[in-house]
Amino acid sequence: MISISNSREFPVRRPLRTAIAVIGLSAAFALTACGSSDDSSSSSKPTIVTSTNVWGSVASAIAGDNASVKSLISDPSADPHSYESTPSDAATVTDADLVVFNGGGYDEFIEKILNGKKDKPTVDAYELLPPDPSVTGQRNEHVWYDITTVDAVAHKIADELAKLDPPNARTYGDRAATFETQLYGIAQISGKIAADHPNSPVAQTEPIAHYLLVSAGVEDLTPKEFEEAIEEGNDPSANAVATTRDLLTSKKVRALVYNIQTEDKVTEDLRKVAESAGVQIVEVTETLPEGLDYIQWQTRNAEALAKALN
Structure with a gap:
């Protein structure tokens, strides 16, 4: 087992992953696609449809x-929570050889399209989420911030593609091993945060980066009522807002993790309060920023958190 932090582990499942031991390799491999590739050259290629460009980037790797x-959602400003699928989306999913989605109710439009299609090969990331001792009750559905789950998704994609395209089975497996090595590089950053800044207090506008914070060993002090209200598009209570503002004005937290894709008057005001108090801002998103692949994106997120806590 490869330790990511003091509370989570990164499982090694196959012998071919011995390259994991070379930490420096994480920067040596480049992922070439962020969500869509052209299949015009060969109609016999397996087709993969993903709910968002986050999983599109993983699948492309x-x-x-x-x-x-x-990827059905590739707009950096789109909110998958409220996305309404089109007849064209339904047809695309129906015609795909493999469908990769987040699950857990996050991209529910995919699950509605798949309803009744029991024979369709799928990869549901939420179903691959390992037990998390830091979470009580319902688990956090933003699983693309959980490196262990993303690794499991990558390997399951490789396994499904091997069934669809047996001649290239080894190639898919090798790419999954390379991708795991890159994920290990991200885990090294969050692990260093946990070692250098154990239990550092932070606040969030939404519980988007929950698993990044868990792996980094930091403590989210934001009232759950506030986070849940913002995530669901509701107004948090005056008490929840006041408590969250106090975390910033009193400098009880060292950073504010801020989702820039779902800004409203409440969160914008909170950011201004944080900036006035000298609390560092760590910007996060739910979909892949333009021009970045998954590894580059999550590496930047982890590095931004490390910089803010320094």
Whole structure:
């Protein structure tokens, strides 16, 4: 087992992953696609449809040029929670050889399209989420911030593609191993945060980066009522707002993790309060920023958190 932090582990499942031991390799591999590739060159290529470009980037890292990948949501400003699928989306999902989605009610439109299609090969990331002792009750559905789950998704994609395209099975497996090495590089950053700044207090506008904070060993002091209200598009109570503001004005937290994709008057005001108090801002998003692949994105997120706590 490879330790990510003091509370989570990164499981090694296969012998071919011995390259994991070389930490420096994480920067040596480049992922070439962020959510969509052209399948015009060969109609025999397996087709993968993903709910968002986050999972599109993961799928593309495994597919390479041997399979085509299409993401239904690629707009950096889109909110998957409220996305309404179109008839074209439904047709695209129905025609796909493999469907990769987040699950856990996050991208519910995919689950509605898949309803009744029991024979369709799928990868549900939420179902691959390992037990998390830091979470009580319902687990956090933003699983793309959980490195262990993303690793499991990548390997399951490789396994499913191997069934669809047996001649390239080894290639898919090798790409999954390479991708795991890159994920290990991200885990090293969060692990160093946990070692250097144990239990550092932070606040969030929404519980988007929950698993990044868990792996980094920091403590989210934000009232759950506040986070849940913002995530659901509701107005938090005056008491929840006041308590959250006090965390910033009194400098009880060292950073504010801020979702820039779902800003409203409440969160914008909170950011101004944090900036006035000298509390560092760590910007996060729910979908892949333009021009970045998954590894680059999550590396930047982890580095931004480390910088803010320094």
